[in-house]
Amino acid sequence: xxxxxxxxxxxxxxxxxxxxxxxxxxxxxxxxxxxxxxxxxxxxxxxxxxxxxxxxxxxxxxxxxxxxxxxxxxxxxxxxxxxxxxxxxxxxxxxxxxxxxxxxxxxxxxxxxxxxxxxxxxxxxxxxxxxxxxxxxxxxxxxxxxxxxxxxxxxxxxxxxxxxxxxxxxxxxxxxxxxxxxxxxxxxxxxxxxxxxxxxxxxxxxxxxxxxxxxxxxxxxxxxxxxxxxxxxxxxxxxxxxxxxxxxxxxxxxxxxxxxxxxxxxxxxxxxxxxxxxxxxxxxxxxxxxxxxxxxxxxxxxxxxxxxxxxxxxxxxxxxxxxxxxxxxxxxxxxxxxxxxxxxxxxxxxxxxxxxxxxxxxxxxxxxxxxxxxxxxxxxxxxxxxxxxxxxxxxxxxxxxxxxxxxxxxxxxxxxxxxxxxxxxx
Amino acid sequence: xxxxxxxxxxxxxxxxxxxxxxxxxxxxxxxxxxxxxxxxxxxxxxxxxxxxxxxxxxxxxxxxxxxxxxxxxxxxxxxxxxxxxxxxxxxxxxxxxxxxxxxxxxxxxxxxxxxxxxxxxxxxxxxxxxxxxxxxxxxxxxxxxxxxxxxxxxxxxxxxxxxxxxxxxxxxxxxxxxxxxxxxxxxxxxxxxxxxxxxxxxxxxxxxxxxxxxxxxxxxxxxxxxxxxxxxxxxxxxxxxxxxxxxxxxxxxxxxxxxxxxxxxxxxxxxxxxxxxxxxxxxxxxxxxxxxxxxxxxxxxxxxxxxxxxxxxxxxxxxxxxxxxxxxxxxxxxxxxxxxxxxxxxxxxxxxxxxxxxxxxxxxxxxxxxxxxxxxxxxxxxxxxxxxxxxxxxxxxxxxxxxxxxxxxxxxxxxxxxxxxxxxxxxxxxxxxxxxxxxxxxxxxxxxxxxxxxxxxxxxxxxxxxxxxxxxxxxxxxxxxxxxxxxxxxxxxxxxxxxxxxxxxxxxxxxxxxxxxxxxxxxxxxxxxxxxxxxxxxxxxxxxxxxxxxxxxxx
Numbered sequence: 001x002x003x004x005x006x007x008x009x010x011x012x013x014x015x016x017x018x019x020x021x022x023x024x025x026x027x028x029x030x031x032x033x034x035x036x037x038x039x040x041x042x043x044x045x046x047x048x049x050x051x052x053x054x055x056x057x058x059x060x061x062x063x064x065x066x067x068x069x070x071x072x073x074x075x076x077x078x079x080x081x082x083x084x085x086x087x088x089x090x091x092x093x094x095x096x097x098x099x100x101x102x103x104x105x106x107x108x109x110x111x112x113x114x115x116x117x118x119x120x121x122x123x124x125x126x127x128x129x130x131x132x133x134x135x136x137x138x139x140x141x142x143x144x145x146x147x148x149x150x151x152x153x154x155x156x157x158x159x160x161x162x163x164x165x166x167x168x169x170x171x172x173x174x175x176x177x178x179x180x181x182x183x184x185x186x187x188x189x190x191x192x193x194x195x196x197x198x199x200x201x202x203x204x205x206x207x208x209x210x211x212x213x214x215x216x217x218x219x220x221x222x223x224x225x226x227x228x229x230x231x232x233x234x235x236x237x238x239x240x241x242x243x244x245x246x247x248x249x250x251x252x253x254x255x256x257x258x259x260x261x262x263x264x265x266x267x268x269x270x271x272x273x274x275x276x277x278x279x280x281x282x283x284x285x286x287x288x289x290x291x292x293x294x295x296x297x298x299x300x301x302x303x304x305x306x307x308x309x310x311x312x313x314x315x316x317x318x319x320x321x322x323x324x325x326x327x328x329x330x331x332x333x334x335x336x337x338x339x340x341x342x343x344x345x346x347x348x349x350x351x352x353x354x355x356x357x358x359x360x361x362x363x364x365x366x367x368x369x370x371x372x373x374x375x376x377x378x379x380x381x382x383x384x385x386x387x388x389x390x391x392x393x394x395x396x397x398x399x400x401x402x403x404x405x406x407x408x409x410x411x412x413x414x415x416x417x418x419x420x421x422x423x424x425x426x
Numbered sequence: 427x428x429x430x431x432x433x434x435x436x437x438x439x440x441x442x443x444x445x446x447x448x449x450x451x452x453x454x455x456x457x458x459x460x461x462x463x464x465x466x467x468x469x470x471x472x473x474x475x476x477x478x479x480x481x482x483x484x485x486x487x488x489x490x491x492x493x494x495x496x497x498x499x500x501x502x503x504x505x506x507x508x509x510x511x512x513x514x515x516x517x518x519x520x521x522x523x524x525x526x527x528x529x530x531x532x533x534x535x536x537x538x539x540x541x542x543x544x545x546x547x548x549x550x551x552x553x554x555x556x557x558x559x560x561x562x563x564x565x566x567x568x569x570x571x572x573x574x575x576x577x578x579x580x581x582x583x584x585x586x587x588x589x590x591x592x593x594x595x596x597x598x599x600x601x602x603x604x605x606x607x608x609x610x611x612x613x614x615x616x617x618x619x620x621x622x623x624x625x626x627x628x629x630x631x632x633x634x635x636x637x638x639x640x641x642x643x644x645x646x647x648x649x650x651x652x653x654x655x656x657x658x659x660x661x662x663x664x665x666x667x668x669x670x671x672x673x674x675x676x677x678x679x680x681x682x683x684x685x686x687x688x689x690x691x692x693x694x695x696x697x698x699x700x701x702x703x704x705x706x707x708x709x710x711x712x713x714x715x716x717x718x719x720x721x722x723x724x725x726x727x728x729x730x731x732x733x734x735x736x737x738x739x740x741x742x743x744x745x746x747x748x749x750x751x752x753x754x755x756x757x758x759x760x761x762x763x764x765x766x767x768x769x770x771x772x773x774x775x776x777x778x779x780x781x782x783x784x785x786x787x788x789x790x791x792x793x794x795x796x797x798x799x800x801x802x803x804x805x806x807x808x809x810x811x812x813x814x815x816x817x818x819x820x821x822x823x824x825x826x827x828x829x830x831x832x833x834x835x836x837x838x839x840x841x842x843x844x845x846x847x848x849x850x851x852x853x854x855x856x857x858x859x860x861x862x863x864x865x866x867x868x869x870x871x872x873x874x875x876x877x878x879x880x881x882x883x884x885x886x887x888x889x890x891x892x893x894x895x896x897x898x899x900x901x902x903x904x905x906x907x908x909x910x911x912x913x914x915x916x917x918x919x920x921x922x923x924x925x926x927x928x929x930x931x932x933x934x935x936x937x938x939x940x941x942x943x944x945x946x947x948x949x950x951x952x953x954x955x956x957x958x959x960x961x962x963x964x965x966x967x968x969x970x971x972x973x974x975x976x977x978x979x980x981x
Contacts, residue, residue, distance in 0.1 A: 031756060031869075032755050032756060032779075032866075032869070033755065033756075033758075034754070034755055034773070034779050034780060035754040035755065035758055035766065035769055035770045035773055035780070036769075036770045036771075036773035036774055036776070038758060038770060040763075040766065040767055040770065060767050062770060062771060062774055107758065109758060109759030110758075110759070110763040110766055110767075112763070137759065139759075168763075168764075
């Protein structure tokens with residue numbers, strides 16, 4: 001092969017080298033970063049501190065999780081996280097202040113959850129949403145939740161229980177909380193979606209600390225005997241440990257008008273809202289038995305709601321139609337639910353309780369005029385002309401809107417047995 | 427075919443004394459001839475010159491004893507010659523020749539008078555019978571030398587399929603093919619290549635199926651070869667391939683006669699080389715190098731699955747380490763959170779970037795493979811244990827490597843061995859290193875750039891005129907039946923269009939096992955439509971006909 005200037009191969013090779021060098025030095029986004037030089041953010045809390053914004057980051061502590069090296073002995077998974085907080089006039093300045101004390105690059109792409117403090121929520125979510133939306137690393141699938149009081153309290157006080165980070169705990173919560181019917185956790189995209197449509201309202205669930213009795217340390221005997229040096233008595237080991245461990249739970253929700261927090265829903269009201277917005281996968285209703293004070297528990301296996309708006313004369317009329325199906329799971333009252341009238345009366349009580357939950361939530365929402373039930377959307381779909389007229393003052397209209405709630409409950413199954421078991425029945 | 431050799435011989439050594447000298451005919455004087463041979467071969471140990479005196483004639487039997495079968499010499503030649511003693515030998519050459527032909531119990535014999543032919547004959551393992559006073563001598567075929575028996579193929583193992591593999595001996599290999607393909611159209615064309623090795627090379631094809639243009643081109647390219655020696659078919663491959671700088675093998679190689687016959691039936695050509703248990707098949711294609719003979723022998727739905735895994739294997743083999751590097755250094759957001767954190771934790775103690783880590787591992791691994799091939803059998807296990815321990819466990823413990831990287835490299839290594847042909851698997855292995863570098867510099871962008879370059883190269887490659895990505899890059903719908911999926915035989919109605927268009931019909935239509943009366947009618951109808959001639963079968967599909975015509979014109 002002739003390899004001299006001017007030959008074909010010489011041209012090819014030089015061209016290739018030049019192209020490679022240009023690619024190396026001229027490419028703008030040289031974003032090489034080794035994975036072990038990143039600080040993975042698990043969850044963050046956003047608070048107001050006077051005029052300033054206070055950001056608290058929960059980072060996964062490097063090397064503490066995973067790696068598969070340490071066997072999961074009998075000890076509890078302690079929270080493998082470290083906290084950093086920073087303050088500043090804006091969120092990004094607060095964020096940058098954190099980096100002044102951090103040996104690694106803050107990496108936001110794996111953030112699981114954002115907790116918004118009450119004050120911040122009252123002031124408005126707009127700047128937070130803007131921050132999330134502009135940031136190329138933060139995802140719109142990041143979960144977002146509310147706290148009563150300062151959000152950082154939860155980040156600081158929560159202790160490890162099941163999961164190693166709070167972010168992981170919340171994303172686990174999201175998967176299973178819907179089966180209780182008591183809540184659902186939206187992500188940032190849901191919130192954008194809710195706030196962008198006409199009524200401009202949304203509901204965020206509230207995360208709170210929930211002290212649990214400290215669980216007995218199962219299996220620690222084995223690990224401490226592995227250490228070997230200590231005496232066999234070993235009862236004093238438990239003395240310093242707290243009697244409760246602080247985990248988190250969902251309790252209620254916050255109502256937003258536009259981007260501002262305006263009112264709270266308690267636990268049952270939150271479920272009342274969830275019925276209407278089809279956020280309930282399963283739920284348990286505890287109903288009074290007839291005649292005495294004992295209870296019967298019905299597991300709701302299916303629920304589907306329709307929201308619509310009617311014109312009744314000159315008056316708008318909201319309609320909530322809910323169909324639920326349930327299964328009898330437990331009873332204390334020893335009734336036979338094989339008879340039709342027993343089932344019918346149980347169904348009517350199911351409907352009554354669900355109606356009560358819904359109307360309670362509805363009243364709360366009407367009080368502040370935030371249409372979180374989607375009547376506005378229904379009107380928009382059904383009568384776009386009318387909606388265009390009303391849209392500007394829809395919160396006022398919503399306060400006046402009469403709503404009929406129609407719950408159609410069905411008891412489909414009674415568990416594995418029809419007749420209740422009696423001692424000595426055979 | 428000897429004239430080819432002869433021409434080559436003459437062209438090859440224009441200035442050398444040998445060619446001019448050997449171009450002379452032999453003399454009628456036996457002593458002079460014997461002396462000439464002695465001079466030519468020097469004091470070679472294995473040159474045997476057996477002089478025989480018959481009444482009225484002196485004969486000499488000359489052979490290289492390392493290349494012949496002694497039994498044959500003793501049983502057939504010497505005995506026959508001694509039996510001639512009773513008959514007086516007259517001086518007439520023609521009569522003598524007839525007599526010898528009648529009496530010698532040897533299958534193949536020919537008369538020659540040129541030294542060049544005689545010497546080649548000796549080197550081919552023939553015995554030369556020279557007679558005092560005659561201007562010709564007889565070449566007797568008594569070749570016989572140590573050869574390896576037919577064994578199971580070593581590199582192309584199949585679970586279901588014949589256990590026969592090519593051996594080094596050309597005659598054996600030809601017999602293996604002949605036995606499988608008992609068609610009179612099967613052709614073998616021999617030629618000798620190599621100025622000094624005189625290696626026998628045989629082109630093998632099916633007359634009437636093969637494309638003339640490709641055959642001509644092959645002959646042309648083979649005749650152009652002028653080299654000292656051909657020791658392996660790899661020499662030939664490098665001298666006749668289309669793109670000498672490409673890492674991809676453009677000729678398929680196989681050591682399985684069944685695979686070779688299957689390719690012949692598709693209209694391809696095979697080149698067998700004496701002394702090589704590998705046959706070259708051309709035109710080659712990338713896709714056919716990913717097909718294993720098992721695919722056609724096992725149940726077809728399962729073959730599809732196996733093939734899918736194999737195709738996946740080539741992608742893993744090429745891309746997995748570079749993807750890992752790209753994801754961990756540029757695109758951490760694409761890794762699931764727990765995995766990302768776990769990888770970060772594993773890499774906590776690793777001192778260098780992921781690219782360097784991957785390169786070190788890759789280089790170590792390639793060295794290990796190479797060592798494994800070169801090692802004597804006895805040390806092999808020791809090396810694999812050391813390799814496994816060093817790379818698998820100690821490197822991770824010592825913090826040199828992360829466990830994830832070990833897994834990635836191991837998976838890659840395993841995947842690269844799903845490629846049935848070693849040549850292609852080597853190409854993929856070697857392309858992996860630049861891909862890792864690209865991934866390390868530019869992330870996914872680099873990987874795609876690299877893939878693009880490879881793809882452009884593959885699309886532009888041709889093997890003897892046929893596109894290398896054949897049923898894919900000029901997309902041929904019909905050929906998709908035997909690409910990733912493999913349809914059952916009764917549905918594979920046509921031969922590959924590019925190589926087999928001279929006789930496209932492969933299978934009689936309607937051989938589906940559950941044939942109904944309606945199908946039968948349809949089949950009969952189709953048969954009548956098709957007519958009887960071979961050429962007419964093409965006319966049933968106008969598009970195909972057009973396509974093949976176009977191709978024919980191009981050639």
